[in-house]
Ligand SMILES: Nc1nc2c(ncn2[C@@H]2O[C@H](COP(=O)(O)OP(=O)(O)OP(=O)(O)O)[C@@H](O)[C@H]2O)c(=O)[nH]1
C-alpha cells in the first residue's frame with residue numbers, strides 16, 4: 001500500500017474524547033522504549049510524526065494519526081515503565097485498557113516485542129489479557145537491525161514456544177527495524193487487508 005498522507009490529529013487521555021470512530025484504526029502497544037513511535041514513523045515515512053526518545057516513557061497519551069485520509073494509526077504509552085509513580089501507572093493502565101476494550105473502530109492491535117530479549121513476563125501477561133478480552137492483535141518484533149538474524153530468530157522462536165503453552169494457534173507476527181525499514185511492506189500489506197474488513 002502506498003502512503004499518500006499522514007497527519008497528527010489529537011492526543012487524548014480518555015478514549016471517549018478520541019476522534020469519531022468512523023474510520024478503521026490500528027493501535028501500537030508494547031513495553032516502554034520498544035519502538036512503537038519509531039515504527040509508526042517508519043511505516044509512514046515521516047521521521048518526526050510520532051515523538052520518539054532514548055528515554056522510556058515518552059508517549060504518555062492516546063495519539064491519533066490519520067493516514068491516507070481513510071484510517072487511523074494510534075500511538076499508545078508503553079507498559080513496564082519503572083520511573084513513574086504507582087498512581088500514574090494505574091492511571092495509564094486504566095486509560096489503555098479502556099481504550100483497547102471499548103474503542104469501536106479498533107480493527108487490530110500491534111503488540112511490539114523487543115527482538116533482542118528473551119520472552120518477558122509482562123509481554124506474555126499483556127498478550128494473555130488481550131486474549132481473555134477477545135481483542136484482535138498481531139506481534140511485531142522490533143529493532144532487528146541491532147543483532148544477527150540468527151539471534152532474532154532464536155528469540156522469536158522462544159517467544160512463540162512460551163505462547164504455545166497457553167495459545168492453541170499462534171498469532172501472526174512480523175520482524176521489523178525502524179532503522180532499515182525491514183518489515184514495512186509486510187506490515188502495510190497486513191493493514192491494507194485488515195482495514196478492508198471494517199464496517200461501520
Ligand atoms: N536501532 C534501532 N533503534 C530503534 C528502533 N526502533 C526504535 N529505536 C530506538 O529506540 C528508542 C525508543 O524508541 P521509541 O519509538 O520512542 O519507543 P516507544 O516504544 O515509542 O517508547 P515510549 O513512547 O517511551 O513507550 C529510540 O531511541 C529509537 O531511536 C529500531 O528498529 N532499531
Ligand SMILES: [Mg+2]
Pocket residue numbers: 036037038051052058059075076
Ligand atoms: Mg512512544
